[in-house]
Amino acid sequence: xxxxxxxxxxxxxxxxxxxxxxxxxxxxxxxxxxxxxxxxxxxxxxxxxxxxxxxxxxxxxxxxxxxxxxxxxxxxxxxxxxxxxxxxxxxxxxxxxxxxxxxxxxxxxxxxxxx
Numbered sequence: 001x002x003x004x005x006x007x008x009x010x011x012x013x014x015x016x017x018x019x020x021x022x023x024x025x026x027x028x029x030x031x032x033x034x035x036x037x038x039x040x041x042x043x044x045x046x047x048x049x050x051x052x053x054x055x056x057x058x059x060x061x062x063x064x065x066x067x068x069x070x071x072x073x074x075x076x077x078x079x080x081x082x083x084x085x086x087x088x089x090x091x092x093x094x095x096x097x098x099x100x101x102x103x104x105x106x107x108x109x110x111x112x113x114x115x
């Protein structure tokens with residue numbers, strides 16, 4: 001029995017799953033980059049939630065100690081600022097794309113278009 005040989009210039013990695021399997025380099029990056037951006041946003045929201053909950057628990061368990069309350073308030077403030085910055089960057093990119101009709105998240109080099 002002969003082993004199946006993958007087509008040339010195709011990315012074959014069983015860890016990639018069905019969506020990213022057997023694609024050329026350009027096709028791979030066209031699908032991978034948006035998935036990566038979504039993953040970064042999801043990770044940012046998870047980190048925000050973790051830091052916010054940690055700050056809230058610290059605030060509740062501070063027992064009225066001013067130093068602990070200020071530390072907890074700093075954690076909560078930092079978490080909220082981080083979330084605002086994360087979504088502000090995403091919104092600014094989308095607004096620039098909308099107003100100017102360009103795709104910032106698309107890298108176009110010769111015949112390689114990464115979206």
